[in-house]
Amino acid sequence: MTPLIGEIRIFAGNHPPEGWAFCDGQILEVSQNPALFSIIGPRYGGDGYRTFALPNLTGKAPVGCGQGENLTKRELGSTGGSSTVRLSNRQLPRHHHIPQCTTISGTPVSSPENAVFTNIRGRHPAAYTTVANAKLASYTVQIAGEGEPHENMQPYLGLSFIIALQGIYPIRP
Numbered sequence: 481m482t483p484l485i486g487e488i489r490i491f492a493g494n495h496p497p498e499g500w501a502f503c504d505g506q507i508l509e510v511s512q513n514p515a516l517f518s519i520i521g522p523r524y525g526g527d528g529y530r531t532f533a534l535p536n537l538t539g540k541a542p543v544g545c546g547q548g549e550n551l552t553k554r555e556l557g558s559t560g561g562s563s564t565v566r567l568s569n570r571q572l573p574r575h576h577h578i579p580q581c582t583t584i585s586g587t588p589v590s591s592p593e594n595a596v597f598t599n600i601r602g603r604h605p606a607a608y609t610t611v612a613n614a615k616l617a618s619y620t621v622q623i624a625g626e627g628e629p630h631e632n633m634q635p636y637l638g639l640s641f642i643i644a645l646q647g648i649y650p651i652r653p
Contacts, residue, residue: 482648483500483644483647483648484647485519486520489641489642489644490641491640496640499645499646502642503538503640503641504534505538506534510526510530515649523556540561566627
């Protein structure tokens with residue numbers, strides 16, 4: 481089947497077939513590829529006069545253009561995304577942490593409701609008591625996590641994208 485010039489396909493080979501090139505951002509001469517340049521222009525790079533670039537799909541997933549329901553608009557040639565991301569507190573769901581407490585006698589208690597944290601002597605340095613105006617324990621809430629980015633990648637299989645340099649010129653309707 482003869483491809484349309486500018487058509488992109490997924491390819492499992494190590495080298496592109498004749499009349500095709502890898503979508504790896506390489507720079508081409510306009511004078512040697514006028515038909516392809518007239519279709520994609522300098523949208524992906526190059527100076528737009530003597531040179532232009534092929535789309536670079538190396539390590540990227542293609543996304544359809546337009547705006548789907550509840551999605552942001554994607555323009556032809558736009559890029560975005562990241563393989564790692566650092567979460568902020570605003571991105572975490574609302575949640576709470578329940579302190580682990582014991583009574584003054586050291587007996588575990590399931591709820592600190594209507595009680596306060598206090599200092600006591602013995603093996604358990606932090607506990608709570610129902611005694612009013614008790615001295616608070618010296619423990620503080622510490623920052624959790626290390627703030628490092630985590631991987632944000634869907635499962636993948638490495639394949640190549642190729643673009644047709646030759647073929648049928650797509651006629652505009």
